[in-house]
Amino acid sequence: xxxxxxxxxxxxxxxxxxxxxxxxxxxxxxxxxxxxxxxxxxxxxxxxxxxxxxxxxxxxxxxxxxxxxxxxxxxxxxxxxxxxxxxxxxxxxxxxxxxxxxxxxxxxxxxxxxxxxxxxxxxxxxxxxxxxxxxxxxxxxxxxxxxxxxxxxxxxxxxxxxxxxxxxxxxxxxxxxxxxxxxxxxxxxxxxxxxxxxxxxxxxxxxxxxxxxxxxxxxxxxxxxxxxxxxxxxxxxxxxxxxx
Amino acid sequence: xxxxxxxxxxxxxxxxxxxxxxxxxxxxxxxxxxxxxxxxxxxxxxxxxxxxxxxxxxxxxxxxxxxxxxxxxxxxxxxxxxxxxxxxxxxxxxxxxxxxxxxxxxxxxxxxxxxx
Numbered sequence: 001x002x003x004x005x006x007x008x009x010x011x012x013x014x015x016x017x018x019x020x021x022x023x024x025x026x027x028x029x030x031x032x033x034x035x036x037x038x039x040x041x042x043x044x045x046x047x048x049x050x051x052x053x054x055x056x057x058x059x060x061x062x063x064x065x066x067x068x069x070x071x072x073x074x075x076x077x078x079x080x081x082x083x084x085x086x087x088x089x090x091x092x093x094x095x096x097x098x099x100x101x102x103x104x105x106x107x108x109x110x111x112x113x114x115x116x117x118x119x120x121x122x123x124x125x126x127x128x129x130x131x132x133x134x135x136x137x138x139x140x141x142x143x144x145x146x147x148x149x150x151x152x153x154x155x156x157x158x159x160x161x162x163x164x165x166x167x168x169x170x171x172x173x174x175x176x177x178x179x180x181x182x183x184x185x186x187x188x189x190x191x192x193x194x195x196x197x198x199x200x201x202x203x204x205x206x207x208x209x210x211x212x213x214x215x216x217x218x219x220x221x222x223x224x225x226x227x228x229x230x231x232x233x234x235x236x237x238x239x240x241x242x243x244x
Numbered sequence: 245x246x247x248x249x250x251x252x253x254x255x256x257x258x259x260x261x262x263x264x265x266x267x268x269x270x271x272x273x274x275x276x277x278x279x280x281x282x283x284x285x286x287x288x289x290x291x292x293x294x295x296x297x298x299x300x301x302x303x304x305x306x307x308x309x310x311x312x313x314x315x316x317x318x319x320x321x322x323x324x325x326x327x328x329x330x331x332x333x334x335x336x337x338x339x340x341x342x343x344x345x346x347x348x349x350x351x352x353x354x355x356x357x358x359x360x
Contacts, residue, residue, distance in 0.1 A: 027314075027322070029298060031276075031321065032294065035321075059293050195349055196355075
């Protein structure tokens with residue numbers, strides 16, 4: 001006749017002789033074993049069979065011992081390698097684009113954004129300034145995106161200026177910096193351009209970057225007007241097909 | 245070391261920590277429950293060897309990502325519950341960014357191929 005307590009006691013003996021002596025670990029594994037056993041019995045397995053399977057599920061004591069011994073030691077070699085790959089990928093795709101990789105339209109946009117900031121008495125270039133500059137573009141994918149979405153650029157402009165007018169005046173330092181959100185949106189833009197195999201970062205990628213960043217004024221305004229990364233990506237691809 | 249269905253074992257192993265952190269971010273849990281949840285969520289595609297979860301939990305505890313406490317149940321049995329700590333949330337955020345990034349890169353490359 002199967003006896004759970006006796007079986008568990010024997011199992012504990014095996015764990016101990018394999019070198020798993022930390023009472024906290026044995027206790028935790030035992031707790032798992034009891035739970036798994038109970039569920040298996042509930043679902044109709046015999047006590048003996050349930051115990052055998054639960055013990056199998058926990059695994060060989062020698063293997064477990066080996067795994068627990070490693071918990072305080074350095075990361076496993078393959079994990080290090082994988083992390084190395086991850087770092088390489090994120091490093092390559094995660095930084096802001098350099099000036100030379102921008103299309104003329106994108107350069108013009110960022111220059112104009114720099115002028116929009118002082119016009120609004122802001123001592124920084126925020127996502128709202130980049131968006132205002134994008135709204136001023138008369139040619140290319142960006143104005144087409146707005147047209148296709150049925151969104152009046154003037155309405156977006158008014159919304160932003162409404163929003164930012166609530167901001168207090170601030171002092172003007174010499175060269176005004178990008179806010180962290182702009183930097184983030186720029187790195188999104190660079191990544192999108194690379195991922196879609198574009199040689200350079202265009203104004204449309206800057207727009208996409210703003211929507212993907214999502215938390216700045218530009219991202220929130222654009223979302224209010226119904227923009228999503230997907231709608232802009234689609235438009236970019238459609239435009240690329242048209243020019244092929 | 246890990247059992248798996250259709251997902252390669254390196255991938256299963258690499259996803260263990262993000263999975264645990266994500267589940268614990270939803271609330272306190274214990275080993276057995278974590279294993280069942282992952283089994284269910286993945287439609288049996290991700291199968292951990294039960295015992296192997298515990299060394300990972302201990303390592304994450306040593307990292308200061310999660311903390312554990314023993315709880316006595318009504319039936320007299322004990323369970324060790326884990327919960328996520330501040331550093332764990334930070335680690336989860338990093339991992340989330342990395343996985344999202346990789347997924348976006350692959351997605352972009354494959355999307356491009358369809359158009360060729």
